[in-house]
Amino acid sequence: MKNIKYLVVGIFFGIVFVKAEIISWFRIQEMFLLHSFYMYGVIGTAVVVGIISVGLIKKYKIKSFEGENITFEAKKHTKGQIYGGLLFGVGWAITGACPGPLFAQIGSGFLVVCITFVSALCGTWVYGYFSEKLPK
Amino acid sequence: MIDILKQPLHWSVAGLIIGLTVPILLVLGNKKFGISSSLRHICAMCVPANIDFFKYDWKKEIWNIYFVLGILVGGYLATFLLKNPQNIMVEESTKAVLLNYGLTDYTQILPTEIFNFSNIFTFKGLFFFVIGGFLVGFGTRYADGCTSGHAIMGLSNLQLPSLVATCCFMVGGFLSTHAIIPLFFVYFK
Structure with a gap:
């Protein structure tokens, strides 16, 4: 039951995705066509808020509600960030969705996006299958 | 309210x-x-x-x-x-580009001309659902994160690898929107 709170956070998050029309395929086209500032504004604001929040959490050594220390992991440079990043970017513009919006699009009643979702699961599985053989 | x-x-x-x-x-x-x-x-x-x-x-x-x-x-x-009872907000300049692809329905968050069950067994379905979805799933895992994990969480924690990943997401998206999607519609409008 302790996971219900994440469901609630997810619900709010999903509502914002729809209300800001971030899950709109058209928004993603606007962004990559450089016709609209909207998505850049959203991501930019989110990053600034995130940087400030993480900075404050580190500075004041804030603990979680469960009393746990909040930890951060350093990410390592890999070739995956380049090759995988490029492939994901191509898919992002085609589907008009990164993984989060896929869930919200299905919730919005676009059941056909279930096919995109299953295909994304296949993509993840295929990556898992070949992960040892791919350039790191 | x-x-x-x-x-x-x-x-x-x-x-x-x-x-x-x-x-x-x-x-x-x-x-x-x-x-x-x-x-x-x-x-x-x-x-x-x-x-x-x-x-x-x-x-x-x-x-x-x-x-x-x-x-x-x-x-x-x-x-x-x-x-929201109104149409989805879309810039006129974007609408002009999408008109070339035969997309004119702005009542939903996704263009119904593409995201439609009748397209499942067509090239549109193969491209927009199957290939697009596969790239999202494969690419995010290979990159070890997506827009949330890298562009937002990673950048919030000032991780340089996340900046590299975010830039690559954008480059892939530009390539897709300016070259791959237009090319698709040349053949499969």
């Missing part, structure tokens, strides 16, 4: 709430904001197939599944309870 809630949000409000998700998840239980990992957990849960990449204790990560299910429910609530 309900009328205000039906309006589309300003970008700064949307960005603020999305940004605040980072500290909320950290404070709630030291959880790192990330969505694409849910795809890995579902694979590990359902079809691990003895692959090392899927051999880990996914039960520890189950919060992530609750989170993405919440996104699905939120999508449902916002669409059916707080429905």
